[in-house]
Amino acid sequence: MERADSLAPQPSTAITDRGDGARPVISVRAATLAYGDRVLWRDLDLDVRPGEFLAVLGPNGSGKTSLLRVLLGRQALTAGSVSVLGSPPHRAGGLMGYVPQQKALPAHTLLRARDLVRLGLDGHRWGLSLAPGPARRRVDELLDAVGALPYAATPVGRLSGGEQQRVRIAQALATDPRILLCDEPLLSLDLQHQRTVTDLVDRRRRLAGTTVVFVTHEINPVLGAADRVLYLAGGGFRIGPPEEVMTTDVLSRLYGTQVDVVRVRGRLVVVGAPDAAPAHHEARPNGGGPP
Template sequence: MDHTQASTPIARPAPRVAGDRRLAEPLISLRGASLAYGARMLWRDLDLDVLPGEFVAVLGPNGSGKTSLLRVLLGQQQLSAGAATVLGRAPRRGNRHIGYVPQHKSLPAHTMLRARDLVRLGTDGHRWGITLAPGAVGRRVDDLLESVGATPYAEVPVGRLSGGEQQRVRIAQALATDPRILLCDEPLLSLDLQSQHTVTTLVDRRRRSAGTAVVFVTHEINPVLGLADRILYLAQGGFRIGPPDEVMTTSTLSELYGTQVDVLRVRGRIVVVGAPDAATVHHHEGGPNGGGRP
C-alpha cells in the first residue's frame, strides 16, 4: 500500500453536541475522491464522513488542495474521480444549508456597505424582487449581529471595521440561513490572537448549539487544537485523517512528506520543523488589520 495516500479508517467520534449522535447520517461524505489539475495530483482516494456537530480541521501547505476541497463541497469544482455527497445529494451551487466563511481580505476603507447590509445579503441576497417581509428580515439581521457580538457596529461601513470585526460579520452572514454545514476557508489569516480566538469561539459555539458540521481550512493548528475532533492533513498528493494527537506527530508527518519532519509540543502549542512549508502550522502573531476598529 502506498502510505502517502493512505488514511486511517473512517472514524465516527461522538460530536460535541447535546445527545448521542454517533449513529447519525453523515452530512458530508467522500468516497474514493481524487482531484487533479492536469498531471498534478492534489489528493486521491480520499474517504471522509463528517457528522453533525463534528469539527474537522483541514491543514497542509499552499497548493495542497485545501480550498479546492471546499469548492468541491460547494458544487464549484468537479472531482477528477470518486464521489461526493452533501446532505445526501451531489454538491450543488447555492445550497442554503451550507454556510461559507471566505478567506479574510480587508475591504477598502471607502467601502460604504454597512455591516448590517452585508449580513442581510446572506438572508435574502439570493432572491429576486422585493422582500415580502422586510420587518422579519430586519429582526433576523439584528439577531445574527447580536449572536456574533457585532451589534455595536451594525451601522458602520464594513471597510472601516478591523479584520476581526469583519470576520464576525462574515460569520453572521454565513449563519443567515441557519445552515447545517459551515465551511470556513482560512478565516484566521491576518488576525491577531484575540480576533483568532473570537472567530474560533463563534464557530465552535455554533456547532455545539446547533449540531452544525464544520470543515475549517487553516494554516494554523494551534488556534483550533482544542476544538478539532479530527484533522485532515493534505500534502505531497497524499493525506492523513485522524484525531490531532494521531496526525500531528513526527512519524506521521515524516511519512506523509517523505522526509524528516519534527513535531514539537511547547507549552501546549505545536511547532512543525522541517516540512517543505513548515509555516503552515506555525503560529502567526497577526497582521496590521488585527487590532480594533480605527
Template structure:
C-alpha cells in the same frame, strides 16, 4: 503519489447532541474523490464523512488543495473523480445547508456596503423570485449581528471595520440560512491572539448549540487544537485523516511527506519541523503553511 489514510472513528462524544458523533448520519460525504489540475493531482481516493457537531481541521502546505476542497464542498468546482453528497443531495442543491466564511479580504474605507448589508446578502442574496418581507429580514439581520457581537457597528461601512470586526460580520453572514455545515477558509489570518480567540469562540458556540458540523481550513492548528475532533492533512497528493493525536505525529507526517518530519509538543502546542512547503523546498515549523492555497 498514492493516497495514504489513517481514518479512526471519533472517540470524543459529540458535545452538542450528547452521543458519539460517529453514530449520527453524515451531513456530508465524499467517496473516492479526486481533484487534479492537468497532470497535477492535489488529492485522490479521498473518502470522508462529516457528521453533525464534528469539528474537522484541514491542514497542509501551500498548493495541497485545501481551499479547492472547500470550493468542491460549495459546489463551485467539480471533482476530477468520485462523488460528493451534501445533506442527501447534490452540492448544487445543498447550498442552503452550508455556511461559508471566506478568506479575509479588506474592503476599501470608502465602500458603501455596511455590516448589515453584508449579512443580508447571506440571507437573501442567492434568492430568486419574490423578496422576503422587509421587516422580517431586518429583524433576522439584527439578530445575527447581535449573536456575534457586531450590533454596535451594524451601520458602519465594512471597510472601516477592523479585521476582527469584519470576521464577526462574515460569520453572521455565514449563519444567515441556519446552516448544518459551516465552512471556514483561513478565518484567523491576520488576526491577533485576542481576535483569534473571539472568532474560534463564535464558531465553537455555534457547533455546541446547534450540532453544526465545522470544516476549518487553517495554516496553524494550535488556535483550534482543543476544539478539533479530526484532522484532514493534505500533502504530496495523499492525505491522512484521524484524531490530532494520531495524525500530528512524526511517523505519520514523515510517511505522508516522504521525508523526515519531526513533531514536537511544547506544553499545549504542536510544532512541526522539516515539512517541505509544496513547490518551494523550504521547511516550516508551525504545523502547516501560510498564504494562498489552491
C-alpha cells in the same frame, strides 16, 4: 438576548438527530482532484458526521480550498463521488453556510456590516425580499451573536480584520445552515482574534449541532475544537484525531524535516517547524509528501 441563544438554530430548522450513529452529512468516496498532470489528492474517502468539527490542514497548493469548492458544487472531481446531506452538493443551497477567504476591502466601501449580513439572509432570493421588520431583527440577532452589533452601521471597509470576520460569520449563519464551511478564516489575524473567531464557530457547532469544515494554516487555535484533522500534502492525505495526525513522526514525514509536537497545559503545540514560525502558527511545509 444572550449571544449563546442567538447562535442556536431557529425552531423551524433545528436538527435533533446528530449522534455519532447518524448518517454522514458529507460523504466522499474514492475522490481524486487533479489539474492536468498535477494531482492535488487521490483516492480520498471521507465521512463527516453531524456536529463534527473537521480541521483541514496542509501547505499552500495542497487542495484545501479546492475541497471546499467541491463541497459547494463549484468544482467537479476528476474521479470519485461526493454527496452533501444525501444529495449532490449543488442541491444543498441554504443548508450550507460559507465563510470565504478574507479579502481586504477599500476603506471607501459603502456597504455596511448590516448590509453584508442582510445579503446572507435574502440575497439569494428571487423576487420580493423578506419584510423589513423581521429581517432587521434577524440581522441584529446575528450581529449580536458574533459580537458585531456595535458596528452594524459601519462600512465594512473601515472594520479591522477581526471585525470583518465576525461579520462574515454572521452572514454565513443567516440561513441557519446545517454545515458551515470556513476557508482560512484566521488568515492575517493576530492570536487573540484567531481564538475569538474559532470560539464563535465552535460555539455555533456546540449549540446548534452544525457540522464545521474549517480550512486553516493556524493549527493551535483549532486543536481544542477539532474532532479530527484532515492533512493534505503531496497528492495524498492523512486523517484522524488530532492526537494521531499531529505527532512528531507524522508531521516530520509530512514536512520532510524534524518537527516537534509537544503538549503544554493539555494543548498540542507545534515547534521547530521550517522557517522558524511561532509556536501558535503552522509553518508551511516545503514539499514533503504524506506518510
